[in-house]
Amino acid sequence: MASTNGLVPITRAFLSSYYDKYPFPPISSDVSALTHHLYNLSKHLLNHPSSPLPQGQRLLLQEAESQPPHKMDENMWKNREQIEEIIFLLEISHWPKTLQQSTPEDVELTRVLRQLRDKFEGSLKVVESFQSKNSNNIFNTVMTYMPQDFRGTLIRQQRERSERNKQAEVDALVNSGGTIRERYALLWKQQMERRRTLSQLGSATGVYKTLVKYLVGVPQVLLDFIRQINDDHGPMEEQRQRYGPPLYALTKMAVNIRLFLSLSWWRFEDIKMPKDQISVLEEAAQVYVSELERFLTFIGEVVANSPFFVTAEEAGALEGNKNNGYSETNVAAGKTHEVSLTVDTVNSYIAWDFSILQGKISTDIGFSVEHTDSSGYKTLILPYRRYESDQGNFCTVMAGNYKLLWDNSYSTFFKKALRYKVDCIPPVVESVPSTAAADDAK
Structure with a gap:
């Protein structure tokens, strides 16, 4: 068990000073330019439709015209969801019927689509790995300061049991024919449940109420930290303000890539995707994947190196005088x-x-x-x-x-x-x- 003697939880002022050392190189201007271009192409596909716009595309259009979520982890889930939806559309079985039959004039398009699918599948693995490492980093940090006896073991067992139950929920939804959208709604709900469970450990309520009675010797500073880590106006708001905007821009780009691809399939029998639009889609995918992976590499290093506790003197000096x-x-x-x-x-x-x-x-x-x-x-x-x-x-x-x-x-x-x-x-x-x-x- 690591000692927390003389330590206090990180403050927003401390994170501000820490993040000053890690400026994120500006995101490529191509992100906003291509997002706007794709949106205009999508609006063009909506002109003079041969049939009413399906419900799924209507919801997607609304999402493209809305602002991304404020929370960074919610944006991570949103990007992952959009990537999976794009991969779904890029699978041969979900191409338009005439494209599946692949005439010679469609050779270039089918080649690009296969390459894009591979590209997005690689990007999906990167996002999944980032989320897994980030989650384990938080939990292992908490456990480092937990007494290394039956109390820590009980909490680990509780987490493992909870994760098995959550995975069973997801499997049941998939087996019953749930959509990708429904699955990610469930995954985000589960993520919020993890947050509540963590905060309940800090405030001795809910599922951990009985367990916390036995947590004699657990540093109060640890309980303070795990209760406050995700407060809307807490220390992590500094991270959202510093690094949120580039991630929000990538979320919006992913939604617009999917919107354009979805509407292109819907109108494909009337309007086949011309070569210049194929080039735009290819370029947008390349920029999105490279910028997303660059951002995840950067933010992963920042978070991994960020301390959760500092001395009271450090906190006081940084918060002001x-x-x-x-x-x-x-x-x-x-x-x-x-x-x-x-x-x-x-x-x-x-x-x-x-x-x-x-x-x-x-x-x-x-x-x-x-x-x-x-x-x-x-x-x-x-x-x-x-x-x-x-x-x-x-x-x-x-x-x-x-x-x-x-x-x-x-x-x-x-x-x-x-x-x-x-x-x-x-x-x-x-x-x-x-x-x-x-x-x-x-």
């Missing part, structure tokens, strides 16, 4: 600490970031936010809950006074060393262009 707006105070046992903000304009943002400096006994504190209007009427904005640390924000819908309250009244003996930063950010008001400027812009 008195010069960047953070304050520190001791909240005595039985007492509270509050910050009041007067907000004159709706659509302002109130944001906070706080943590309890590592202590030997208890490292949490109650926190809530309430609003008081001009008549004295109070509204609870954020219900009371105890935290070791938290980052959050909300957009105000009412003017008035907002009170952020840290509550240590439940503690009889122990003070809490609170480190916090609170901001009130007014709404951005865009200037209205003058008539002359507006005329010049026309």
Whole structure:
């Protein structure tokens, strides 16, 4: 069992400093250009259709016109799903009937399609390997800090049993004729269940409630980490902001490759794919596969080398000092600490970031936010809950006074060393262009 003495979970500020060392070389401009080109080709295929657009293609068109998911792991699953769907379309048995019979004029197209299928099958293996390694990396990191006795064994057995049950669910769906789309909906649901299970271990609820009773000796810092690792506004948001955009662009490209191929098969009896469009498809596949594999190689190295725990001194030094707006105070046992903000304009943002400096006994504190209007009427904005640390924000819908309250009244003996930063950010008001400027812009 590795020691966590003196360590705290990684913070967003620490990840920001760490990621500064790993800038991702910009994704090829061909990604957006070819995505746009494929979308226009798809729209052309929708003009004057010989029959109503099938339900599957309608859903796919909606997906192509929507924004990709925000979570990076969901985008990984989306890319994997689209790759499988593309491979499905590239299998000879799913080609249009006339193309399966392959006339001499179709020789070039059939050659390209076979090459593309091989290319996407290789890419699918890369994505699957990345996901497997990433999942094992997280779990093994957690287990490194777990007592190496029956407690760790119980958790490993629970995970193995859970994974067998999940695979049985997938097999049952496939055997009953489930579609690729349905299978990936199930796979993503299972991924979210893994997240909940991990967080339940950290908060001693759910399936691990009984087990955690026996986890005496498990470092609190570990339980903090596994509970908070996937919070929407937690440390991993830094990864989404840094490295999410190139992955989102690749997700969109995969959807558009599939959309174009699917619509081409649907209209193939009326409009055979011309040579210039074959070239576009071939180029798009090459760019997508190479850029996706480049991104996965990069992000795999970044994640594999990223620590999950740092010393409190490192975290404090990176998160800031008195010069960047953070304050520190001791909240005595039985007492509270509050910050009041007067907000004159709706659509302002109130944001906070706080943590309890590592202590030997208890490292949490109650926190809530309430609003008081001009008549004295109070509204609870954020219900009371105890935290070791938290980052959050909300957009105000009412003017008035907002009170952020840290509550240590439940503690009889122990003070809490609170480190916090609170901001009130007014709404951005865009200037209205003058008539002359507006005329010049026309």
